[in-house]
Amino acid sequence: MRIVSGADDVCAACPHLDKGECRRFGPKAGEIDDRLNRQLGLAAGDIEPWSVLVGIVRDVIAPESMFEYCGHCSWSNLNYCTDGIAALRTDGATDDPARASR
Numbered sequence: 506m507r508i509v510s511g512a513d514d515v516c517a518a519c520p521h522l523d524k525g526e527c528r529r530f531g532p533k534a535g536e537i538d539d540r541l542n543r544q545l546g547l548a549a550g551d552i553e554p555w556s557v558l559v560g561i562v563r564d565v566i567a568p569e570s571m572f573e574y575c576g577h578c579s580w581s582n583l584n585y586c587t588d589g590i591a592a593l594r595t596d597g598a599t600d601d602p603a604r605a606s607r
C-alpha cells in the first residue's frame with residue numbers, strides 16, 4: 506500500500522470527493538493525514554505491506570487516543586477504529602481482511 510496525504514482510494518465512493526479533492530475538509534484532510542503519519546513514522550509516498558502498516562498502527566496508536574487524531578470524524582461515535590485497534594492488540598492479527606476473502 507502507498508501512503509498518501511488527503512483524498513485516497515477510501516474516498517472513491519464519497520459524495521464529498523470532487524476531481525480528486527475532498528470538498529468537505531479541504532486541505533485539513535491532508536493536514537490530519539500528515540499529523541497521523543508523523544506519529545506513525547510514515548510519510549506520503551511510503552510503500553509498505555498491509556501487515557506492516559497494521560502492525561505499526563497497532564503498536565503506536567492507543568485505542569483511547571483515537572479521538573485526539575480523528576475527533577472530528579462523524580464515524581468516531583461508532584467506535585469502529587477504537588474497537589479495531591483494541592482487537593488488534595488483543596489478537597495481534599495483521600492479515601489483510603480483503604485479501605483473506607478473495
Ligand code: SF4
Pocket residue numbers: 511512513515516519520521522526527528529530534
Ligand atoms: S469526507 Fe473527504 S476525506 Fe472523508 S471520505 Fe469523503 S472525500 Fe475522503
